[in-house]
Structure formats: C-alpha cells, structure tokens
Amino acid sequence: MLIPNYAANGKSTNGQNSHQPNYETPLKSNAFDLSDEEKVTQIEAHFQEIMNVLGLDLTDDSLKGTPRRVAKMFVKEIFQGLNSKDKPTISLFENKFQYRQMLIERNITVKSFCEHHFLPIIGRCHIAYMSTGKVIGLSKLNRIVDYFSRRPQVQERLTMQISNELKIVLQTEDVAVYLEAEHMCVKMRGVEHDHSDTVTSEYSGKFLNENTRAEFLQAIR
Numbered sequence: 001m002l003i004p005n006y007a008a009n010g011k012s013t014n015g016q017n018s019h020q021p022n023y024e025t026p027l028k029s030n031a032f033d034l035s036d037e038e039k040v041t042q043i044e045a046h047f048q049e050i051m052n053v054l055g056l057d058l059t060d061d062s063l064k065g066t067p068r069r070v071a072k073m074f075v076k077e078i079f080q081g082l083n084s085k086d087k088p089t090i091s092l093f094e095n096k097f098q099y100r101q102m103l104i105e106r107n108i109t110v111k112s113f114c115e116h117h118f119l120p121i122i123g124r125c126h127i128a129y130m131s132t133g134k135v136i137g138l139s140k141l142n143r144i145v146d147y148f149s150r151r152p153q154v155q156e157r158l159t160m161q162i163s164n165e166l167k168i169v170l171q172t173e174d175v176a177v178y179l180e181a182e183h184m185c186v187k188m189r190g191v192e193h194d195h196s197d198t199v200t201s202e203y204s205g206k207f208l209n210e211n212t213r214a215e216f217l218q219a220i221r
C-alpha cells in the first residue's frame with residue numbers, strides 16, 4: 001500500500017486532499033509580499049470607501065482619521081498573528097527539580113476576531129500539559145494563545161492551532177486546551193443572544209485518560 005507523505009499544510013504532497021484535517025489558517029501563497037506599510041495604505045483606501053458608501057462625511061473631524069486608524073489596527077494589532085515572523089520564539093530549559101506532574105495555566109485572555117463577521121471573540125483559555133522535566137517560561141503559554149488569537153478565526157480552529165503548537169513547543173503529546181469565549185456576532189446581530197458562550201476543547205496524550213482529564217477540569221472550575 002502506498003502511504004502518501006503529508007506536507008505541513010495537511011495536504012498530501014501529490015496534490016490531493018488528505019484525510020488529515022487541516023488546521024492552518026487559509027492564506028494566499030503571496031500573503032506577505034506586501035509590507036505592513038503597503039497593507040495599511042491599501043486597507044485605508046478601501047475602508048474609506050466603505051465609510052463613503054455608508055454615507056459618512058469623511059471631512060468631519062471625528063471621522064477623517066478613522067480609515068487609517070482601522071487599517072493600522074488590522075495590520076499591526078488585531079491580525080498581527082497572521083504573519084509567522086511574529087510567532088513567539090520559545091525555548092525550553094532543564095529544571096533541577098524534575099517536575100513531571102500536570103502544569104495548568106488558567107484564565108489566559110483570548111481576544112480574537114470571528115472570520116465570518118469580523119466581530120470580536122472574547123474569552124479565556126486554560127492550558128495544561130504533563131511536563132517532560134523541561135521548563136517553559138509560563139508567559140510563553142500566554143504568548144502562544146495571543147499569537148493564534150490575532151487572526152480572523154473560528155473558535156474550533158483556534159483551539160486546534162494552540163494545541164498543535166503546544167505539542168511541538170513542549171515536545172509532548174500530553175496537552176489539554178479548554179477555551180470558553182463570547183462571540184459578538186451572536187450577541188450583536190443574528191439571534192442577538194446575550195448570555196450564551198461557546199466552549200471548545202482538545203485533549204491528547206495522557207489527557208485522553210478520564211482521571212487526568214477530570215483533574216484538569218476540576219482545577220479550572
């Protein structure tokens with residue numbers, strides 16, 4: 001039987017779609033040909049046109065700076081995590097005490113953007129892993145969540161991207177990610193329900209074990 005090799009994007013190298021799910025953010029191959037400054041200039045012009053079409057008077061003092069402000073916010077803040085040059089660099093180091101139990105980082109702020117409506121997703125992420133005896137700077141866990149949040153997202157993919165990155169960085173399969181978030185596209189439009197939120201989770205390695213998972217879930221309650 002021929003087993004195809006899989007490229008990093010989850011597609012088989014012979015060009016056919018694999019059964020392996022693809023959790024990559026869909027990006028054009030030339031996504032980073034333009035510099036950030038060039039992107040800001042182009043988005044500014046397009047956003048100005050959106051405001052124009054809406055009938056807003058862009059000579060008004062309060063409005064005239066908005067297109068550029070929005071363009072800079074998109075490129076340099078809210079969607080900064082699209083570019084892998086901004087991916088946090090992580091190094092692990094050995095620890096003397098050889099801690100090999102569960103480590104949980106709770107209540108990591110998630111500020112993302114729904115890719116279907118371009119409205120905020122605000123929530124919290126809880127991460128756990130079984131240490132292999134190596135140590136990661138704890139704030140690096142927050143930085144990984146932040147990096148993948150700063151993209152147009154769907155919560156399911158965000159959860160998987162965080163989980164996959166943690167497995168690579170922490171050099172272990174024993175990873176749990178639990179994400180609870182409120183979607184402004186549910187609250188402000190469509191059904192306009194204020195009190196629902198969305199929970200997604202991904203467990204692998206030792207967290208597939210019921211007791212281990214229960215210990216984690218107990219801790220984040």
Ligand SMILES: [Zn+2]
Binds near residue numbers: 114117118183185186
């Ligand atoms: Zn949405």
